[in-house]
Amino acid sequence: MFRIDPAFEGASEPLASLPLSEARLQTDARFPWLILIPRTPGAAEIEDLSAADRARLMDEAVLAGLAVRAIGETLGRPVEKLNLGQLGNVTRQLHLHVVGRRADDPAWPGPVWGQGERILYDVKDLALARAAALAVLAP
Amino acid sequence: MFRIDPAFEGASEPLASLPLSEARLQTDARFPWLILIPRTPGAAEIEDLSAADRARLMDEAVLAGLAVRAIGETLGRPVEKLNLGQLGNVTRQLHLHVVGRRADDPAWPGPVWGQGERILYDVKDLALARAAALAVLAP
Numbered sequence: 633m634f635r636i637d638p639a640f641e642g643a644s645e646p647l648a649s650l651p652l653s654e655a656r657l658q659t660d661a662r663f664p665w666l667i668l669i670p671r672t673p674g675a676a677e678i679e680d681l682s683a684a685d686r687a688r689l690m691d692e693a694v695l696a697g698l699a700v701r702a703i704g705e706t707l708g709r710p711v712e713k714l715n716l717g718q719l720g721n722v723t724r725q726l727h728l729h730v731v732g733r734r735a736d737d738p739a740w741p742g743p744v745w746g747q748g749e750r751i752l753y754d755v756k757d758l759a760l761a762r763a764a765a766l767a768v769l770a771p
Numbered sequence: 772m773f774r775i776d777p778a779f780e781g782a783s784e785p786l787a788s789l790p791l792s793e794a795r796l797q798t799d800a801r802f803p804w805l806i807l808i809p810r811t812p813g814a815a816e817i818e819d820l821s822a823a824d825r826a827r828l829m830d831e832a833v834l835a836g837l838a839v840r841a842i843g844e845t846l847g848r849p850v851e852k853l854n855l856g857q858l859g860n861v862t863r864q865l866h867l868h869v870v871g872r873r874a875d876d877p878a879w880p881g882p883v884w885g886q887g888e889r890i891l892y893d894v895k896d897l898a899l900a901r902a903a904a905l906a907v908l909a910p
Binding site: 676677679683719720721733742745746 | 852
């Protein structure tokens, strides 16, 4: 049975159920950032997905990238580069990070994972970010 | 016209031409590590690939993961987790990292990108790593 690892719940909020994955907003105001969690019980690596589901995951990653770009536009910080990461060294449940980057962000040009401290969104920006992402993911 | 960015040449060596991508061995003895560079002129993001090519890239990432596992086995350090990354913040040409991780590697549990200093393979281990990867990629 599929269940989202509770480790994701503290750092992200649900956005939308896509055909393969649960899309969540990483609640870190430093970067527009989504995670995709395929609803595949026990999956930890992309090799644990069928070829068809791997293709779906890539399609959903492109969609998540558009959502991340929309968040950046809405908050006045357009995304300059997308970063994808599938690590799972700490939380094994298969998940793909889709992160919008800018040359003036606090981790540039390094990766975002494990860098510095999360900054929480204020209430207004969180609502704007959610609305921008949902307009792409679940129009 | 497709041409590999010269930035890749100092840090990696060619292994095999897969249907979509050039597979290269990252010459860093700290981690068994391949990069896949799709032969798609001008691509910088996965959205620059067709859906069919994105699916191919995932299939090649699974194959590269098997090659990375084979390198780890050959060198007596079996891979415990695969990490995928598509960043391109420094070198824009689209490329996907496939890295074998262990809980005792020098960057665990953080990402490998931008961490510490590369360690060159000695001649024997480089030959073993190449042979192990090629047995998977171009049997």
